[in-house]
Amino acid sequence: MDRLTPIGEPVLEVENAVKHFGAGRVGGVVRAVDDVSFVVRRAETVALVGESGCGKSTLGRLVMCFDRPTSGSVRYEGEEIFMLGTAALRRYRRGVQMVFQDPNTSLNPRLTVARSIQRAWESNRSFLPRAQWRSRIAELLDMVGLSSDRAGFYPHQLSGGQRQRVAIARALALQPKVVICDEPVSALDVSIQAQILALLYKLQSTLGVSYLFISHDLDVVRRISHRVLVMYLGRIVETGTVADVFERPAHPYTRALLAAVPKADPNGRTLLTRRLLEGEPPSPYSPPSGCRFRTRCPIAQDACSRTDPSLVNIGQEHRAACLFPVREPEKL
Amino acid sequence: MKNYLSMLLVDRPALVSAMFLAAIVVVAFVIAPIIAETAQLQNLRLRMQPPFQWENGWAALLGTDALGRSLLKRMIAASNITLTIAVTSAFLTAFIGTAIGIAGGYRGGFADSIAMRFADVILSFPMLLLALLFLYLLEPAITNIILLLVIGRLPLYMRVARAETLSNRNMLYIDAARGLGASGFSICLNEIAPVVLPTIATLVALDIGFLMLLESALSFLGLGVQSPNVSWGGLVAEGRRWISSSWWLTVFPGLAIFLTALSSNVLSNWLRMATDPAQRWRLEGQGKGRELAERGQG
Amino acid sequence: MRDTVQTEAVREPLLVVDDLRVNFEMGETSVYAVRGLSFSMNRGEVVAVIGESGSGKSVTIKTILGTLQMPPGRLLSGSVRFDGEELLTMAPRARRSLQGDRIAMVFQDALAALNPVYTIGWQIAEIFHVHRGMPMSAGMRAAGELLQLVGIPNATQRVNEYAHQFSGGMRQRVMIAMSIALRPQLLLADEPTTALDVTVQAQIMQLLARLSAETELAMLLVTHNIAIAAEVADRFLVMYAGSIVEMGSADKIIAAPAHPYTKALVDLATREDVIDPIPGAPPDLRKAIDGCAFEPRCPFATEICRRVDPELRHVQVRQSVACHHSERLAKESAWTG
Numbered sequence: 001m002d003r004l005t006p007i008g009e010p011v012l013e014v015e016n017a018v019k020h021f022g023a024g025r026v027g028g029v030v031r032a033v034d035d036v037s038f039v040v041r042r043a044e045t046v047a048l049v050g051e052s053g054c055g056k057s058t059l060g061r062l063v064m065c066f067d068r069p070t071s072g073s074v075r076y077e078g079e080e081i082f083m084l085g086t087a088a089l090r091r092y093r094r095g096v097q098m099v100f101q102d103p104n105t106s107l108n109p110r111l112t113v114a115r116s117i118q119r120a121w122e123s124n125r126s127f128l129p130r131a132q133w134r135s136r137i138a139e140l141l142d143m144v145g146l147s148s149d150r151a152g153f154y155p156h157q158l159s160g161g162q163r164q165r166v167a168i169a170r171a172l173a174l175q176p177k178v179v180i181c182d183e184p185v186s187a188l189d190v191s192i193q194a195q196i197l198a199l200l201y202k203l204q205s206t207l208g209v210s211y212l213f214i215s216h217d218l219d220v221v222r223r224i225s226h227r228v229l230v231m232y233l234g235r236i237v238e239t240g241t242v243a244d245v246f247e248r249p250a251h252p253y254t255r256a257l258l259a260a261v262p263k264a265d266p267n268g269r270t271l272l273t274r275r276l277l278e279g280e281p282p283s284p285y286s287p288p289s290g291c292r293f294r295t296r297c298p299i300a301q302d303a304c305s306r307t308d309p310s311l312v313n314i315g316q317e318h319r320a321a322c323l324f325p326v327r328e329p330e331k332l
Numbered sequence: 333m334k335n336y337l338s339m340l341l342v343d344r345p346a347l348v349s350a351m352f353l354a355a356i357v358v359v360a361f362v363i364a365p366i367i368a369e370t371a372q373l374q375n376l377r378l379r380m381q382p383p384f385q386w387e388n389g390w391a392a393l394l395g396t397d398a399l400g401r402s403l404l405k406r407m408i409a410a411s412n413i414t415l416t417i418a419v420t421s422a423f424l425t426a427f428i429g430t431a432i433g434i435a436g437g438y439r440g441g442f443a444d445s446i447a448m449r450f451a452d453v454i455l456s457f458p459m460l461l462l463a464l465l466f467l468y469l470l471e472p473a474i475t476n477i478i479l480l481l482v483i484g485r486l487p488l489y490m491r492v493a494r495a496e497t498l499s500n501r502n503m504l505y506i507d508a509a510r511g512l513g514a515s516g517f518s519i520c521l522n523e524i525a526p527v528v529l530p531t532i533a534t535l536v537a538l539d540i541g542f543l544m545l546l547e548s549a550l551s552f553l554g555l556g557v558q559s560p561n562v563s564w565g566g567l568v569a570e571g572r573r574w575i576s577s578s579w580w581l582t583v584f585p586g587l588a589i590f591l592t593a594l595s596s597n598v599l600s601n602w603l604r605m606a607t608d609p610a611q612r613w614r615l616e617g618q619g620k621g622r623e624l625a626e627r628g629q630g
Numbered sequence: 631m632r633d634t635v636q637t638e639a640v641r642e643p644l645l646v647v648d649d650l651r652v653n654f655e656m657g658e659t660s661v662y663a664v665r666g667l668s669f670s671m672n673r674g675e676v677v678a679v680i681g682e683s684g685s686g687k688s689v690t691i692k693t694i695l696g697t698l699q700m701p702p703g704r705l706l707s708g709s710v711r712f713d714g715e716e717l718l719t720m721a722p723r724a725r726r727s728l729q730g731d732r733i734a735m736v737f738q739d740a741l742a743a744l745n746p747v748y749t750i751g752w753q754i755a756e757i758f759h760v761h762r763g764m765p766m767s768a769g770m771r772a773a774g775e776l777l778q779l780v781g782i783p784n785a786t787q788r789v790n791e792y793a794h795q796f797s798g799g800m801r802q803r804v805m806i807a808m809s810i811a812l813r814p815q816l817l818l819a820d821e822p823t824t825a826l827d828v829t830v831q832a833q834i835m836q837l838l839a840r841l842s843a844e845t846e847l848a849m850l851l852v853t854h855n856i857a858i859a860a861e862v863a864d865r866f867l868v869m870y871a872g873s874i875v876e877m878g879s880a881d882k883i884i885a886a887p888a889h890p891y892t893k894a895l896v897d898l899a900t901r902e903d904v905i906d907p908i909p910g911a912p913p914d915l916r917k918a919i920d921g922c923a924f925e926p927r928c929p930f931a932t933e934i935c936r937r938v939d940p941e942l943r944h945v946q947v948r949q950s951v952a953c954h955h956s957e958r959l960a961k962e963s964a965w966t967g
Contacts, residue, residue: 051827064511093513106504110526110609116505119522123514154609159911170508189682190854194898194907216828219857222902260832262857264899266885271839271861277829280797 011177011210012040017072019058030284032058034234045211047221050231053281056214060182064098097171101183103163107155113166114151120173140169161192180212197224218261222246230254233292240318250314250325252297339606346602349595356592364412371409375400383580395580414563418543421481426536429489434520437497451487459484467555481543496528530607537600541593564589643670644848650708652689661915663689665872676842676849678859681869684912687852691820731761734809736819740801744793750804751789757811776807799830820852857899860884868892871913871923878949888951890928930955
């Protein structure tokens, strides 16, 4: 399947976003997001990848304007979202929507499918006249592959995959330009994951919507993204196109992450002999000095404890935050 | 509505309770006003008649009191008072308490703290002491009794609504509503209230019985509804004097209180299941297998 | 003489499951959770049960272990023989004492399986104390060694810590340590790494693979992730809607899956683009299924698939499949590669 080439102009710009929790608390500050910058262009899928504690979900919440950042800015179509008044914020919400992680709790169990979708227009009265609500619901359900007779169903009467489809329909109700997908398929069975991914892909082709795709599952990310941002302990450690990151990973963490992904290889098992990353992600309360990854890094050296590396260019759009990135295009 | 009816038909005890309560409601609000005047009729020839003496006429079916008044008629008239007080108090408390609880639970902050401290103050008074103070200072009129019961029970609904709100506030569907641009008020009304409603409805059904008993206790203490109006509790209180000789004067009103409170309890259990879409399968007969399959498999 | 005895022991399978049928019943509705499952496992073998929700894989494990709640679960028929002895008809106490130190289990959620009020070392020492009569002090030492074996750093200090002081991956190692303490013959692992981060997941799977390779531990691994299964298992059991649809050598199945469902799973795990997924969802197990359970979603389905439930047949050495069209699929696989 070929990918719709993203049209150049940026829709969402994140600049030096920082979110610290617990300033003044005894245990210290949690640097959940620490100076993150990136851009999402029209009809593009940008993936945020990382393990627990890397800050990707926090970042998603910042972009959704659910939390205020400690510093930094997020601009939508040029406008700074954290300075918007109530009415303007509501207009922002029409442009940027979210599909949440757990389809079992992202739909209100007491509301029917139709009502859940309709909430979008109840909260934005001028968007769609009431008379058209019913037909639009039927259209949206059709778009996500559900028959319109599901409109009167309650969430508990639907399967996990169907619930997620409803959540996607709801996210599209206001015709957003950007949909933030926070682990949208993690809670689903593998064969259903494939269906939802295919649906998201199709919707991007037909509607031109951009995705900010947050996930820990590299196989999923590989299939659906144009560009990938790898996060570790609140920082971006590598960024580039899917080909750059998956075929020519430069940062040792990215390489370790890719090495850890289980592979179904008929030519034999490598698990027993593969060199795996040791240890666990350090506590976000007190990240290591210098490069945050150095405590687990297989190629860490003295310089790594003194300098916190910033992103350096590896290729055309490919950058990595490492003092000793792997530059040879060596396939994993 | 049709759905609720069929769910009711499945649960026999609930069905019986509902029918009983419906009958009581008809008696209290339709029949009672009609016979209100004749309930006070005294017939000194038929004083202290035991029940089921057919020769005394149908009015004396449940016996008569010291003034020859028909217990049956008095009970019918009293049902109006009793139910008015209980139902009005229950719904009023539920409405006010839930609204405060949800608002406080969702927004938190200063207003929420004030509301909770207010609730604590009320709870720190034993109900009957509160009643004594209240009704001693103001006269024991029906409106004052209702006011007292509402104030006394308010903290319960506030607490329950607030607790449920707190536990649901961080649910993803609340985030989703925020993401769609819903205001705080809209979220409280359209997202949180439907979730809290089943619990509150159950509580209301239970409370109707409880409030009746509470009102009876007040009557027992002489703080309840005053003559010539009388409630079931008042009838029990009056009949106390003759309990060894004219047992029917306490037993029948007491039985009425008991059966009504019991019915409301049973119905509240049914309501718990019927109002929760996820629990309805218990009342539907076919969904059970699927529920189990979903929980046991994987 | 000794040689013959040894080969005898090696040849007899450790676990034999024969025609297992389990329902869930409540009132009039029955859910056919496991519909005629048969397989066997040898000592030291690693078998992966692969399936999604509704496949019956968890019910199978629980039935083997004996933890399935029996109403509403109901065993219709079948047998589970462990080391020659029938488990399903055994009295609970006898079964517990047989299984006790010979079958062990690792769950998905370690925090729920560990006691929060006793130290980890104490819990392990207690296992030795109860089953081997070891005094607690010796048990604590043994616990330290076990923790070291499973790769927990500072093991001798960490024996005195509590469950909540360990991270997710470490807790899983602790649970594995507890399960292998008595040197069981069979380890059942139900989605042991699903809740863990990718890098930690790999570490745990590596640990399990090493344990199995270095001792004679047989492992029955339940997972929904065919790639994880491929990394450790010798054999696969692919389950769908309560039955085995394909069974055999892991390498052969990955290279050339013979069942359309398996092929779909393998494709999802190995191909990199967004492929046309199989439509639909697993069937409603409340109804008895005539014909093949996968038929509504199968691109190769024909009339016979609707009427006749295919039986598990050998298609080659160490590969069996339950499909009417497995030859056709084999040819297609050969073309697309």
